[in-house]
Amino acid sequence: MQNGTREANMKNCLVVDDSKVIRKVARHILESLNIRVSEACDGRDALNQCQNAEHDVVLLDWNMPVMSGMEFLQQLSSINVARPKVIFCTTENGLGHIRAALDAGADEYVMKPFDRDILESKLQQVGVI
Amino acid sequence: MLEAGLTPAMRVLADLLESRTGQKLSEARRWRIETSLKPVLKAHRLSSLDSLAAAIIADAGGALAQAAVDALLNNETCFFRDAQLFRMVADDLFPALMAADGRGRRERTLHLWCAGCSTGQEAYSLAMLFRTHQDRWPDWRLRITATDISAEAIGRARQGLFSQNEVQRGLPINELLRWFEPSGDQWRIDPSLREMIDFRAANLFDERPPAHPYAAVFCRNVLLYFSGERKSRLLDILSRALDSGGYLLLGAGETVIGQRSQFVASHQFRGVYERIGAPLFDPVI
Numbered sequence: 130m131q132n133g134t135r136e137a138n139m140k141n142c143l144v145v146d147d148s149k150v151i152r153k154v155a156r157h158i159l160e161s162l163n164i165r166v167s168e169a170c171d172g173r174d175a176l177n178q179c180q181n182a183e184h185d186v187v188l189l190d191w192n193m194p195v196m197s198g199m200e201f202l203q204q205l206s207s208i209n210v211a212r213p214k215v216i217f218c219t220t221e222n223g224l225g226h227i228r229a230a231l232d233a234g235a236d237e238y239v240m241k242p243f244d245r246d247i248l249e250s251k252l253q254q255v256g257v258i
Numbered sequence: 259m260l261e262a263g264l265t266p267a268m269r270v271l272a273d274l275l276e277s278r279t280g281q282k283l284s285e286a287r288r289w290r291i292e293t294s295l296k297p298v299l300k301a302h303r304l305s306s307l308d309s310l311a312a313a314i315i316a317d318a319g320g321a322l323a324q325a326a327v328d329a330l331l332n333n334e335t336c337f338f339r340d341a342q343l344f345r346m347v348a349d350d351l352f353p354a355l356m357a358a359d360g361r362g363r364r365e366r367t368l369h370l371w372c373a374g375c376s377t378g379q380e381a382y383s384l385a386m387l388f389r390t391h392q393d394r395w396p397d398w399r400l401r402i403t404a405t406d407i408s409a410e411a412i413g414r415a416r417q418g419l420f421s422q423n424e425v426q427r428g429l430p431i432n433e434l435l436r437w438f439e440p441s442g443d444q445w446r447i448d449p450s451l452r453e454m455i456d457f458r459a460a461n462l463f464d465e466r467p468p469a470h471p472y473a474a475v476f477c478r479n480v481l482l483y484f485s486g487e488r489k490s491r492l493l494d495i496l497s498r499a500l501d502s503g504g505y506l507l508l509g510a511g512e513t514v515i516g517q518r519s520q521f522v523a524s525h526q527f528r529g530v531y532e533r534i535g536a537p538l539f540d541p542v543i
Contacts, residue, residue: 222422227435238431240422246336247426253341254430 139165140257141183143213145175145198146190151241155188155218158245162258172196176204184213186257188248189235191219191226202233214255218243263288267311271295271326274314278327279407280463281483287332298322298329328410332483335376337428338383339478340510343529348387351505351527355473356395358503367399371472371499373462374480375404378415378455379424384476385451386437403468405460412459418447462492467499475500479509490517497521500533507531 142164144155156166167182169175173196175187189198202215217230218239227238237251252258264272268291272283283291292307302322304310314323338344355368368388372381381404388400406412425434425445438445458468462480475496481489496506497520506514506521507530514521514531521531 224435224440227431231431231435240426243426244423247423250336250427 139163140185141165141167142257143167143169143175143178143184143187145169145172145187145193145201146218147171147193148190151190151218155248158248159188161245162249162252164252164258172198172201172204175201176208179205179210179213180208183211186214186216186252186255188216188218188239191217191221191230199229199233202230202235206234214257216251216255265307267307270311270314271307271330274323275327275330278323279331279461280488281331282485283330284483287330291330294329295326298325301325324409328408331408331411333376333408333411334479335379336424337379337433338430339380339428341428343507344383344387346527347384348391351474351530352388352391352395354526355505356398358473366397367401368474369470369472370400370402371468371470371475372402372404373475373477373496375406375411375415375457376408377411377420377424378404378418378457379420379428380404380476380478381415381455381457382418382447382451383428385454386433388454389451390433400454401470402455403470403472404455404457405462405468407459407461409459412457415455415457416452418449418452419444420447421445462495463488464495467495470499471501472499472504473501474505474507476507478507479512481508481512486517493517493521497533502533502535504533505530506533 142159144152144159144166146152146155147170152168156168159166167178169178171193176196189201191198198217198219205212205215214236215234216237216239217235218241219226220241222240230238236255239247239251249258263285268288271291275281275283295307295310299305299310302313304313310326314326317323352368370384372384375381381402384402385400404415419441421444425438434445437448437451460468477496481492484492493514500506505524505527508514510529520533520535522534524530524532
């Protein structure tokens with residue numbers, strides 16, 4: 130029963146990255162923070178998943194095939210779902226990219242490489258944990 | 259007889275740390291002694307802790323010993339460590355300190371001391387916080403004295419240069435954009451924040467605290483490294499540095515209870531201690 134309550138209270142994170150390795154590392158860290166994880170390999174896949182299930186937060190790569198992270202973010206507001214928090218997580222570490230992401234509605238920004246402390250800190254800042 | 263778990267070389271290093279800083283090499287820190295000292299071993303081309311201990315004993319100048327002490331000190335810190343505390347400081351503590359009778363009123367300057375400031379993130383966080391809300395106290399200035407026993411940590415703090423990893427721990431991205439500029443593969447903090455802080459390498463157990471009676475002292479996650487008698491001495495020193503009615507902020511899990519009577523738990527601010535009694539401040543001449 131208690132386990133069931135804990136499961137129900139778990140936050141959901143969609144990890145969007147075309148690198149399987151990055152998704153695996155992120156999943157490992159997020160699950161250690163008691164967050165339920167689903168994965169998407171590009172922006173299109175992520176949009177589809179957002180239409181079908183509610184997520185509390187999206188960890189979003191910038192450069193991906195099919196649909197980039199920025200295109201995903203721009204189209205996210207047009208689909209009729211509760212808006213998840215969006216944390217960009219990318220090797221695009223210049224000021225221009227950071228400003229563009231925030232202007233487009235990103236809530237936080239992680240510059241790769243990341244570790245557990247960084248992800249935990251960013252998730253706290255967007256109020257997910 | 260050797261203390262359990264300590265090799266002779268570790269004993270030398272533990273004694274060195276305690277004699278220079280007063281800090282105990284606690285059980286919890288022993289497991290990483292070799293990792294902490296790896297850069298020192300490499301820099302001095304030493305192969306083991308045994309050879310390091312022997313070289314320290316033979317080193318008359320003491321530079322190697324100081325490098326070992328610096329490496330053993332735990333400089334763990336981050337920006338806005340304990341975000342809830344910083345919200346309380348901005349919303350309640352700063353206004354209360356400014357409103358307090360007879361404190362800083364003439365010069366409208368708040369004086370704070372960050373005792374055990376490591377590489378400066380706490381002091382810079384306070385400076386950012388103060389400036390972010392400056393419209394709430396337009397006539398006030400903030401001056402921070404920030405001290406640490408590690409000259410290396412103070413050198414880094416003074417530089418105001420932080421790695422990509424460091425600026426992502428505790429610092430919201432909007433604060434990064436507002437207060438930092440990229441500098442190579444690092445981030446340089448706004449010089450106007452740097453000017454609000456006087457960074458000094460100093461031992462907390464110096465006879466006198468750094469000049470000024472302080473409205474508040476931040477000494478977080480420092481007491482935990484000291485044993486009972488040392489803790490009491492340190493609290494005496496901190497109480498002498500504070501204005502009467504000033505506040506002491508400790509780390510989560512640290513307390514003055516059972517140590518000294520010159521502090522009482524603040525009724526107003528959770529986890530904060532108020533200095534009671536007449537001022538004991540002994541100004542440096």
